[in-house]
Structures are given as structure tokens and as C-alpha cells.
Amino acid sequence: MELIVDADHRGTPELAWRTSRRFAACPEMMWGAPRRVVVLSPHPDDEMLAAGGTMRRLSRAGSELAIIAITDGEASHPRSPTVSRTELAIRRADERRRALALLGVTADVFRLGVPDGGVALATGLAERLIPLVRGADWCLAPWELDGHPDHNATGIVAAIACGATGVRLVRYPVWAWHWATPDGDDLPWPRAHRVELGGDDVIAKHAAIAAYRTQLAPLSHAAGDEAILPPHVVAHFHRPFEVVFV
Numbered sequence: 001m002e003l004i005v006d007a008d009h010r011g012t013p014e015l016a017w018r019t020s021r022r023f024a025a026c027p028e029m030m031w032g033a034p035r036r037v038v039v040l041s042p043h044p045d046d047e048m049l050a051a052g053g054t055m056r057r058l059s060r061a062g063s064e065l066a067i068i069a070i071t072d073g074e075a076s077h078p079r080s081p082t083v084s085r086t087e088l089a090i091r092r093a094d095e096r097r098r099a100l101a102l103l104g105v106t107a108d109v110f111r112l113g114v115p116d117g118g119v120a121l122a123t124g125l126a127e128r129l130i131p132l133v134r135g136a137d138w139c140l141a142p143w144e145l146d147g148h149p150d151h152n153a154t155g156i157v158a159a160i161a162c163g164a165t166g167v168r169l170v171r172y173p174v175w176a177w178h179w180a181t182p183d184g185d186d187l188p189w190p191r192a193h194r195v196e197l198g199g200d201d202v203i204a205k206h207a208a209i210a211a212y213r214t215q216l217a218p219l220s221h222a223a224g225d226e227a228i229l230p231p232h233v234v235a236h237f238h239r240p241f242e243v244v245f246v
Contacts, residue, residue, distance in 0.1 A: 011178035014235040020182035022189055029054075029170075029193035029244055034137035036064045038167070039107075040129070040158050042119060042142060042150040043073040044092040045212045045229075048099050049237040050172035051140055052205040053197040054244070055105050065107035068132055069096070070125075070154050075116035076215065079224030085116075091214050099211040103204050120153035129161035136167045143171040143245055147179055171245040177236035191245040202240050209237060 017023070037058050041047035047055070047067055059065055072089035080088070093111070100107055110132055114122045133139050139162050142148075144155030155171060162169040173180075173187070180186035197205070210216065216234065219225035 010232055012181050013232065014177075014238075017177065017182055017236065018239070022182055022192075023194065023241075023243070026189075026192045026194045026243065029195045029246070031058065031061075031063075031138065033061070034058065034063045036066070036136045038066045038068060038133045038136040038139045040068045040070060040139065040141040040154055042070050042148070042154045043076070043116065044069065044096045045073070045099075045209075045215055046142065046151070046174055047140070048096075048103070048205070048208050048212070049234075050142075050174050051195075051242060051244070052099075052103055052208050052237075053201045053242050054140070054172075054195045055107070056103050056201050056204055057195065057197070059105045059107075063137075065105060066132070066136075067096075067107050067109045068129065069093075069109055069111045070119055071114045071116040071150065072111060073116055076228050077219060077225060080219055081222050081224055082220045083225070088214065092212075095212045095214060099208040102211055103208040117150060119150040119157075122153075125153075126157040126160040126164075129157060130164050133158075133161050133167050134165045136165075138170055139167045140170050140172055140244070143173045143176060145176070146173055147175040151175065173243065173245070178233060188245050193244055193246050195242040195244060197240050197242065199240075202238070206238060209234065 039047045055065055073092040074085040074089040139158060141158030142151035142155045144152050146152060159169060176187060215228045218227050
């Protein structure tokens with residue numbers, strides 16, 4: 001499956017997901033009272049899109065949060081004539097800080113600096129993750145079949161690190177909402193759970209997502225500076241609930 005997102009590849013519309021009965025059949029995710037939760041993010045914004053509401057709920061319940069930033073997202077605009085990769089990495093890190101503030105969440109952020117687009121080629125990544133996830137009650141990581149190579153690879157090394165430490169692993173989808181269909185068997189529905197969000201959670205998450213300006217709006221009018229996340233993709237993350245696979 002090749003992940004393509006452009007005007008000619010709009011993917012599954014959010015309305016199709018919103019009207020699916022399969023969401024209603026998903027049981028509620030029961031977190032218990034975790035002391036520490038680690039969230040693995042392949043790129044700045046992935047954790048907010050898929051699990052921003054979850055992080056807010058856990059934080060407000062007293063959980064200590066840590067975000068492990070696998071890459072800095074410096075390759076989101078590889079043909080940009082106006083912004084270098086170094087500058088883009090700085091901007092995206094700043095966007096994450098603003099997003100967490102708008103979400104109302106305090107989290108330790110560990111930036112590993114793996115090259116954006118090269119997570120699958122990174123050597124020793126699981127070994128680097130083990131001390132960072134050890135002692136956590138839960139680890140949230142991308143679904144290993146999400147569709148983006150960096151997401152898939154992050155999901156695989158997360159499973160290795162959690163297996164080595166005994167930390168319970170929960171997977172979140174991001175790009176699967178674009179290419180999968182609600183009536184198909186692309187997603188592991190028997191493992192799907194809902195995380196219900198309150199009205200304040202939804203409002204805060206919307207504001208936090210909007211902080212990622214480098215992804216939501218063009219960097220400039222020049223070719224190569226186009227927005228990465230079009231509105232029809234972002235719509236998947238404006239739901240009053242989130243979905244995780246357990």
C-alpha cells in the first residue's frame with residue numbers, strides 16, 4: 001500500500017467514518033490510574049493528532065507524561081526553496097511547545113534526532129528507547145501498519161522496547177484513517193477501543209492542532225512550500241473521541 005495524499009487522492013472522507021457503526025461497537029479504553037505514560041511520536045504533530053485528547057485526559061488525572069520525539073520532522077518539505085531542514089526542525093519543535101501549552105499539558109520531551117524519513121534505517125533505536133520507556137505504565141506508539149514508513153518502523157521498535165521492559169503498549173493510527181475504509185477489515189477492529197473526550201478536551205485539542213502552522217498552511221507561495229495536512233485529513237482528528245488498538 002502506497003500512501004498518497006493530494007488533490008487526486010483524498011482518501012476516505014470523515015463522514016464515512018463518523019457514520020460507521022463500528023465505532024459504536026468499540027469498548028471504552030480503561031487506563032486505570034497510570035503513574036507514567038510515554039508517547040512515541042515519529043514526527044512533531046503525530047502525537048497531537050492521534051492522541052492529544054488522550055494525553056490531556058491522562059494529565060488531568062495525574063499521570064506524568066513523556067513524549068519521545070523520534071525525528072524532528074525536518075523533511076516535511078523536501079523541495080522547499082525558502083526554509084532549510086534545520087530551520088524547519090526548529091519551527092516544528094516550537095510548534096510542539098505551543099501545542100502542549102494550548103492543550104494544557106506538561107510533558108517531558110526527549111528528542112532523539114533520527115533523520116526524518118529514515119526511522120526504518122536507524123540502528124539501535126530499540127535499545128535507545130528501552131531506558132526511556134522503562135518504568136512507564138503505558139506506552140502509546142503508532143500502529144505498525146499505519147502506512148507511513150516512519151510510523152510503521154516506530155511501531156515495530158516500540159513493540160521491541162515494551163517487550164523488553166514489560167510496559168503495556170497501546171497503538172494509535174494516524175494515516176490509516178486516510179487509506180482504510182470503515183466497512184473493510186484493514187483495521188484491527190477486535191482490538192479497537194474508544195477514548196471519549198469531553199467538550200473542553202475537544203476545544204483544547206483543536207487549538208493545539210492549529211499550532212502546527214508549518215503543516216497546515218503553506219510556508220510561502222512558492223512551489224514546494226505547500227501545506228502538508230489538508231483540511232479533509234485534519235477532519236479525522238476533530239472527533240469527540242480517539243481510537244487506539246490494545
